[in-house]
Amino acid sequence: MTDNKDTLGQTADAVAPPPPRKRRLSDTLKALRKAPLSAKFGLVVIVFYVVMAIFAPVLTPFGESEIVSNEYEPWGVEVAHETAGGGSETVTLMLGTDNLGRDMLTRLLYGARNTIGIALLTTCLAFLLGGVGGILAATLGGWPDQILSRIIDVLMAIPALIFALLLLTIFGTSVTTLVLVIAVLDSTRVFRLARAVSLNVVVMDFIEAARLRGEGLGWITLREILPNIMPPLVAEFGLRFCFVFLTIASLSFLGLGLQPPTADWGSMVRDNATLITYGDITPLLPAAAIALLTVGVNFVVDWFLHKTSGLRDDQ
Amino acid sequence: MTSSDNHDMLLTMRGLRIEGQSDDEWSEIVKGVDIDLHRGEVLGLIGESGAGKSTIGLAAMGYARPGCKISGGEIIFDGINLLEISEDERRKLRGVRIAYVAQSAAASFNPAHRLIEQFTEGPVEHGVSNRATAESDAKTLYGKLLLPDPDNIGYRYPHQVSGGQLQRAMTAMAMACRPDLIIFDEPTTALDVTTQIEVLATIKNIVEEFNTAAIYITHDLAVVAQMADRIKVLRFGETVEEADTRTIMSHPTEDYTKTLWAVRSFKKESEGVAKSVKPLVSVKNVTAAYGDVPVLHEVSFDIYRGKTVAVVGESGSGKSTTARVITGLLPPREGAVYVNESKLPGDYRRRSKDQLRHAQMIYQMADTAVNPRHRIRDIIGRPVAFYLGLSGNQLEQRIRDLLSMIELEPDVYIDRYPGELSGGQKQRICIARALAAEPEFIICDEVTSALDQIVAEGILKLLDRLQRELDLAYMFITHDLATVRAISDEVVVMLEGRIVEQGPREEMFKPPHHKYTDLLLSSVPEMDPDWLDELMAQRQREGVMESASSS
Numbered sequence: 001m002t003d004n005k006d007t008l009g010q011t012a013d014a015v016a017p018p019p020p021r022k023r024r025l026s027d028t029l030k031a032l033r034k035a036p037l038s039a040k041f042g043l044v045v046i047v048f049y050v051v052m053a054i055f056a057p058v059l060t061p062f063g064e065s066e067i068v069s070n071e072y073e074p075w076g077v078e079v080a081h082e083t084a085g086g087g088s089e090t091v092t093l094m095l096g097t098d099n100l101g102r103d104m105l106t107r108l109l110y111g112a113r114n115t116i117g118i119a120l121l122t123t124c125l126a127f128l129l130g131g132v133g134g135i136l137a138a139t140l141g142g143w144p145d146q147i148l149s150r151i152i153d154v155l156m157a158i159p160a161l162i163f164a165l166l167l168l169t170i171f172g173t174s175v176t177t178l179v180l181v182i183a184v185l186d187s188t189r190v191f192r193l194a195r196a197v198s199l200n201v202v203v204m205d206f207i208e209a210a211r212l213r214g215e216g217l218g219w220i221t222l223r224e225i226l227p228n229i230m231p232p233l234v235a236e237f238g239l240r241f242c243f244v245f246l247t248i249a250s251l252s253f254l255g256l257g258l259q260p261p262t263a264d265w266g267s268m269v270r271d272n273a274t275l276i277t278y279g280d281i282t283p284l285l286p287a288a289a290i291a292l293l294t295v296g297v298n299f300v301v302d303w304f305l306h307k308t309s310g311l312r313d314d315q
Numbered sequence: 316m317t318s319s320d321n322h323d324m325l326l327t328m329r330g331l332r333i334e335g336q337s338d339d340e341w342s343e344i345v346k347g348v349d350i351d352l353h354r355g356e357v358l359g360l361i362g363e364s365g366a367g368k369s370t371i372g373l374a375a376m377g378y379a380r381p382g383c384k385i386s387g388g389e390i391i392f393d394g395i396n397l398l399e400i401s402e403d404e405r406r407k408l409r410g411v412r413i414a415y416v417a418q419s420a421a422a423s424f425n426p427a428h429r430l431i432e433q434f435t436e437g438p439v440e441h442g443v444s445n446r447a448t449a450e451s452d453a454k455t456l457y458g459k460l461l462l463p464d465p466d467n468i469g470y471r472y473p474h475q476v477s478g479g480q481l482q483r484a485m486t487a488m489a490m491a492c493r494p495d496l497i498i499f500d501e502p503t504t505a506l507d508v509t510t511q512i513e514v515l516a517t518i519k520n521i522v523e524e525f526n527t528a529a530i531y532i533t534h535d536l537a538v539v540a541q542m543a544d545r546i547k548v549l550r551f552g553e554t555v556e557e558a559d560t561r562t563i564m565s566h567p568t569e570d571y572t573k574t575l576w577a578v579r580s581f582k583k584e585s586e587g588v589a590k591s592v593k594p595l596v597s598v599k600n601v602t603a604a605y606g607d608v609p610v611l612h613e614v615s616f617d618i619y620r621g622k623t624v625a626v627v628g629e630s631g632s633g634k635s636t637t638a639r640v641i642t643g644l645l646p647p648r649e650g651a652v653y654v655n656e657s658k659l660p661g662d663y664r665r666r667s668k669d670q671l672r673h674a675q676m677i678y679q680m681a682d683t684a685v686n687p688r689h690r691i692r693d694i695i696g697r698p699v700a701f702y703l704g705l706s707g708n709q710l711e712q713r714i715r716d717l718l719s720m721i722e723l724e725p726d727v728y729i730d731r732y733p734g735e736l737s738g739g740q741k742q743r744i745c746i747a748r749a750l751a752a753e754p755e756f757i758i759c760d761e762v763t764s765a766l767d768q769i770v771a772e773g774i775l776k777l778l779d780r781l782q783r784e785l786d787l788a789y790m791f792i793t794h795d796l797a798t799v800r801a802i803s804d805e806v807v808v809m810l811e812g813r814i815v816e817q818g819p820r821e822e823m824f825k826p827p828h829h830k831y832t833d834l835l836l837s838s839v840p841e842m843d844p845d846w847l848d849e850l851m852a853q854r855q856r857e858g859v860m861e862s863a864s865s866s
Contacts, residue, residue, distance in 0.1 A: 204684075205678045205680065205683045205684040206684055206685055206686045208644070208676075209678070209684060209748070212642055212643070212644070212663055212671060212674075212676060213698060213701060213702075213752070214663075214666075214668050214671045223689075224686055227686070227688035227689070228686070228687065228688055230688075
């Protein structure tokens, strides 16, 4: 910010021409157009995945765990399939079949649904827990802060994946426990971040003003603090989503994540791993799907981080 | 070290143009400014923020801040065109022949190194002198700048000396290579009046002694009147007027210069307080401490309806702490605050909504006092909705009334974010937020010290008008006696957590005073160019200087 925009003072600043009003929507579009190539690529990837996940039932004629042919069919094999009307049609299995003779492409599409859906739910939950905890700790200070922070320290002291394995073995491997366990473990990181950035906001005069006004905790945390810490939290959301997503995939690969017959990229790699021995790259496809999404999300998050940190001088 | 050049002219700038970048657009900040500076001459640059003063000051070293570029004109320093030589050659000039003293010495010193190490770095790096000579030179200069214990003070770290001493140490550093030109960028703005005067006097002496030319940048007229031989008034990156100090002080020709000169003329009507009236707010025998550190000792004063009490003192005197006790942020150890003769709970969390409503606060830094993510509508509307329970059209109407009251056009401003306002406008929003609660009493904590004088005066006038219209009581915390003179009915002078003197304004500005009040009052710069010299001569006679600098 150059100093020519500070004060356009006339004899009284009340009559000064107001600084130009920013138009938010067109600004967003402009920023999007000016985004680096990597960010645009990331956005395209994310949009592509979301569309695939949402429209999976439309995009494939088969059911999620329907056995359509023999196991380990090669790419491009043709099978006959009964349509809803009772007739029959010939469908090309572009990516062949898996170890139980299910269509690989169908499993990939449904896998996107399950893996991304559950990862998103888990991340949201982690942010709810960690975010609220972090802001509260920063706002209240004193012993509530001490207690919350020490609990988080204890949780973080145990290696996350091993802890998750332990908890899943104890509580069983339903989707609910999976979501809860990963959410709680990941919320520790969110807590740390939310607390740190909130601490910077809590010392501001406008928080003091709100306290002196007699505002309750809800208003101070949600209306005064939260809007000011959104940029770092949103950036963290992107990264956290990737980690959750990878954790689910790893747990599934180890057999403690989503349980068969639910399609899931992690277990798909494990189930078809033997094919690699024969020089078939099919089991690598779900792995590639994971990698691509992770890269895409990271590109977008990088760009967002860059944008928000650049905006800081402007504010 | 000074080159024995025959030319008397040291620095010439012709048609200087500098562009600044904001939101990827380049706009001109400095629009064709000419400067002529002779050897040994002091040129004062004065103007509001945004006038381009600092940018021009830096350009005198051939330097443009990141985000700025020198786009036109020429800068000739002692026959060298600074814009045509290489960056490397420019760097050789900086620090040796042209030096710079920044506004905030505390932020400009490296906290990890001793003062003298930072002093010697320049001369040694530039090959002007070796370490030992530079160190002994530093001690000489520290002595000349009247720093206490000049032989040893250099071995302290920046946090171990006071703000005024640090600013003088920085001036010594600038002098290290005996430059031909020093640029002073608001060197005393961040200091208390009593400290400012010492720094001014020493800077003035040393510049005269070494016959150094200087560009002195400030927004404070009274200061520049003491320091400069010639004054250049800038506005929006253009020269408004330039003349020698005495002429421009007594006969300004341009209207804008006249308005600048008239800034300190505002003075509100004060009828004094009728003693029969009961006080609105009474602070009674308040003693308070942060942990084990006592900060307030038996502070007592009254604030009457429709009147202003100005609380004056240096930083650390307990002014703001007193405000924290009144608002309930710091419960007192002893004593209490009474409003309408009923005792307020010490902790704000135990006060009722109504008790909170009646004491509102306006802060020094309007930037941090409003939530940058809230629209003006929400900032002003919240207290209205919260305390008075208005909603819908009534709320909207009330917000618009409040905006009109603070002289901001409702249609233009109601949906803006604070980032889209200027500093003075933000402070007005803070005033509106305080008024929205319909209080009886407002605490103003240094509300004008972060603003330009013209803008500050606008705020003071607004506060005065609101006081008359709404019969408000103000507690005005400030270290600026000009503000006190303008707005107060009663004055409370604080020093080290105690009240040293209090009384009606008219009495306070008339002798006899407490010794400290006297020091404070006499330290406020006056417009008279001879004021500083006369005062220093007088203080030398009376020996006040020693007692002041020893503290």
